[in-house]
Amino acid sequence: MKKNRLFFGMLGILICVIGTPSCAPDYETEFEVKTLSVPDRDLAPILFGLEGGQKEVRVETNVNTENWKVTSNADWCKVAKSADKVVISAAASELYVTRIAQVTIAYGHQSYDIPVRQIGKESILLVEGKRNGVIKEMAEMGGTLSVNVSSNLVIDYVSIPDTTQWVRFLSVTEIPGNATEKLLTFEIDPSFDSSIRYSTIILQSSLNFDYVTTFVIKQKNVEYTQVPLSESMLSTNAQEPNEGPIRNLIDNNPSTFFHSAWSVTISEAHYLQVTLENPINLFKFWYQNRNNSNGKPIDITIKISMDGSNWTDLTQITSGLPTGASSQYESELLRSSTSFKYIRWVVNKTNSGTAPTFFNMAEFKLYVLKQ
Amino acid sequence: MKHKITIILLFVIALAACNSYDFEQEQYRNEVNLLSNSELVYDRQVAKLKDDGDTIYLVAGLSGSQLSTKPFKVAVIEADSLFNAYNRTNFDIDKARFARWLPDECFTFPQTQTQIPAGQFQVKFPIYLHNLDILSPDTTYFLNYKIDSLKTDAFNSRKKEVLLRIYMENEFATTKTNTFYNYTSSYIITLSKDGGVPKRPTSSNQVFPLGPDSVRMLAGDETFGDYKSALNNINRMSIKVTVGEKTTKNPLARSVTIEPYRTIEAEQMPPIDMYDNTYLINVISTPDGRSTYYKEFRLHYKYRLQPTQPFKEVKAILRMEYNPRADLL
Numbered sequence: 001m002k003k004n005r006l007f008f009g010m011l012g013i014l015i016c017v018i019g020t021p022s023c024a025p026d027y028e029t030e031f032e033v034k035t036l037s038v039p040d041r042d043l044a045p046i047l048f049g050l051e052g053g054q055k056e057v058r059v060e061t062n063v064n065t066e067n068w069k070v071t072s073n074a075d076w077c078k079v080a081k082s083a084d085k086v087v088i089s090a091a092a093s094e095l096y097v098t099r100i101a102q103v104t105i106a107y108g109h110q111s112y113d114i115p116v117r118q119i120g121k122e123s124i125l126l127v128e129g130k131r132n133g134v135i136k137e138m139a140e141m142g143g144t145l146s147v148n149v150s151s152n153l154v155i156d157y158v159s160i161p162d163t164t165q166w167v168r169f170l171s172v173t174e175i176p177g178n179a180t181e182k183l184l185t186f187e188i189d190p191s192f193d194s195s196i197r198y199s200t201i202i203l204q205s206s207l208n209f210d211y212v213t214t215f216v217i218k219q220k221n222v223e224y225t226q227v228p229l230s231e232s233m234l235s236t237n238a239q240e241p242n243e244g245p246i247r248n249l250i251d252n253n254p255s256t257f258f259h260s261a262w263s264v265t266i267s268e269a270h271y272l273q274v275t276l277e278n279p280i281n282l283f284k285f286w287y288q289n290r291n292n293s294n295g296k297p298i299d300i301t302i303k304i305s306m307d308g309s310n311w312t313d314l315t316q317i318t319s320g321l322p323t324g325a326s327s328q329y330e331s332e333l334l335r336s337s338t339s340f341k342y343i344r345w346v347v348n349k350t351n352s353g354t355a356p357t358f359f360n361m362a363e364f365k366l367y368v369l370k371q
Numbered sequence: 372m373k374h375k376i377t378i379i380l381l382f383v384i385a386l387a388a389c390n391s392y393d394f395e396q397e398q399y400r401n402e403v404n405l406l407s408n409s410e411l412v413y414d415r416q417v418a419k420l421k422d423d424g425d426t427i428y429l430v431a432g433l434s435g436s437q438l439s440t441k442p443f444k445v446a447v448i449e450a451d452s453l454f455n456a457y458n459r460t461n462f463d464i465d466k467a468r469f470a471r472w473l474p475d476e477c478f479t480f481p482q483t484q485t486q487i488p489a490g491q492f493q494v495k496f497p498i499y500l501h502n503l504d505i506l507s508p509d510t511t512y513f514l515n516y517k518i519d520s521l522k523t524d525a526f527n528s529r530k531k532e533v534l535l536r537i538y539m540e541n542e543f544a545t546t547k548t549n550t551f552y553n554y555t556s557s558y559i560i561t562l563s564k565d566g567g568v569p570k571r572p573t574s575s576n577q578v579f580p581l582g583p584d585s586v587r588m589l590a591g592d593e594t595f596g597d598y599k600s601a602l603n604n605i606n607r608m609s610i611k612v613t614v615g616e617k618t619t620k621n622p623l624a625r626s627v628t629i630e631p632y633r634t635i636e637a638e639q640m641p642p643i644d645m646y647d648n649t650y651l652i653n654v655i656s657t658p659d660g661r662s663t664y665y666k667e668f669r670l671h672y673k674y675r676l677q678p679t680q681p682f683k684e685v686k687a688i689l690r691m692e693y694n695p696r697a698d699l700l
Binding site for chain 1: 562563564566619620621622623640641642643647673681682684
């Protein structure tokens with residue numbers, strides 16, 4: 001019995017010893033993992049100066065050189081690979097901007113990106129030595145304005161705000177004998193504003209849009225002088241016989257007033273007329289309403305004439321005329337290409353009715369440009 | 372014992388008998404059909420707006436549970452019944468809104484007769500599309516074909532005609548679905564003395580493909596209005612943005628050109644700050660490594676709808692989130 005147990009036990013051990021190696025594969029397989037890595041310190045962004053240069057980036061890999069790739073997404077950034085490194089190079093930059101690129105080192109899904117930058121030439125675009133804050137003054141009569149600019153860029157963008165169309169850019173010219181000095185010429189319209197006006201000009205170059213230079217054109221305001229009016233210079237086609245003589249318009253007393261006819265019928269639109277001693281071709285007017293609620297003009301036509309017989313419409317004002325008691329109105333500057341001595345304010349509508357209808361007014365003034 | 376053996380024998384015989392049914396036999400008849408949805412429209416293909424055109428397919432399938440052992444002849448001819456029914460059903464007599472035929476100069480259908488080979492279940496008729504940039508993104512275009520009954524083997528009469536819907540797309544937008552870019556960090560400034568405070572739009576702007584590298588969108592924060600006036604507003608208020616070459620400064624960005632689409636008065640303004648008139652793929656990453664991809668238009672232009680109006684200056688970043696991996700599917 002014992003012999004049998006020993007026999008079968010040794011037989012079992014023999015079977016295990018023979019059987020176990022036979023389960024082993026009968027082929028040899030190499031499980032070498034292909035890796036590619038770039039050390040962290042070599043992943044730092046690369047900065048080239050204006051003159052260019054080259055930088056080596058170590059690559060730790062057991063992949064054959066021809067099987068892993070290195071690419072650059074910009075033509076100016078060149079890459080070359082060898083067994084254990086990548087050489088990234090750039091030529092001197094002719095640009096005025098910093099240019100960027102990305103170098104990618106990859107094998108399959110193992111990919112490393114390295115940002116590369118190269119600074120460009122220094123941009124210069126200065127107005128009288130400054131990028132901002134220069135103010136160029138212009139007289140109220142306008143004319144051409146020349147601005148000296150120092151720049152190594154091509155100045156091809158001169159932006160004038162849409163709200164200052166009184167400024168127009170004419171040209172940029174090189175100054176002979178000086179490659180960096182240029183002359184910008186602008187045309188400025190005459191100003192008829194009673195306040196100073198400003199325009200901020202923006203200068204840019206397509207070589208470097210980020211470099212923005214500005215300066216301000218400041219134009220002086222005009223001054224107006226009041227035309228001395230006398231009673232003989234004023235007239236109307238519709239004087240109210242019971243009140244409001246026309247001389248009340250120029251008595252500097254807002255409590256008195258002129259009133260056009262309400263007690264008699266006038267079959268045409270009522271008007272106020274001024275006859276000047278000397279011809280003019282531009283003016284502005286001011287008036288103050290009577291201190292009551294009715295008879296306030298809301299639609300008027302202004303006519304001009306040189307001889308008092310032949311009339312031309314200068315303008316029609318249909319908005320902005322006040323209807324409040326004692327409120328005041330100042331017009332824009334009104335201009336004509338021809339001179340005139342007679343001015344007529346024809347009232348088409350008031351807040352009380354449509355012409356022919358009465359109107360009233362407390363004070364009236366006329367202004368021309370101060371010579 | 373005998374009884375048990377008999378039962379076992381009978382069980383074995385029964386099992387053997389189950390093997391006699393032929394599951395490999397044909398369960399249905401082989402009939403040719405034109406691939407379409409339940410409304411007989413095939414609208415799953417989108418043509419790319421490329422200079423050299425693109426190809427879509429009219430697909431003829433073969434029904435049946437088994438592949439046929441013989442080829443099936445298929446021939447198609449032009450038809451119009453589905454096209455007319457589509458317009459009548461959807462738009463009644465409002466002809467201005469009717470779908471249109473794809474113009475002849477926009478496609479070539481070289482082969483109208485072929486066969487489904489033995490052992491195959493479908494065949495594709497290529498339709499070569501070109502000059503797609505003359506099409507309007509506001510119009511629905513169709514091709515209508517039906518099986519030529521004289522030259523085709525057995526076919527399914529309920530699937531013998533198909534309406535092919537023509538969609539087009541470029542890298543920036545598609546007509547298959549609405550493409551919206553959202554305003555972010557944007558300004559609209561009215562260039563007049565009383566223009567008021569600059570507006571900061573946060574709305575979205577629908578973008579339509581025009582050509583391989585161009586799109587159309589409404590200027591500023593203009594809107595389509597109601598559907599009856601939408602086409603007129605599109606023509607009045609839209610700008611065309613054309614994407615050009617990559618910039619020398621940043622190869623990931625491409626320069627864009629802005630011009631009027633129809634009657635709008637629009638002028639491109641010089642780049643300023645980040646509104647540098649470029650298109651780029653903007654990747655915004657979080658510190659934990661997640662990245663969100665955006666297609667971005669960065670625009671600087673001014674426009675006005677009427678000569679009597681002041682210009683409106685627009686500094687806009689229009690952004691649309693997208694998944695770059697989805698394009699690879």
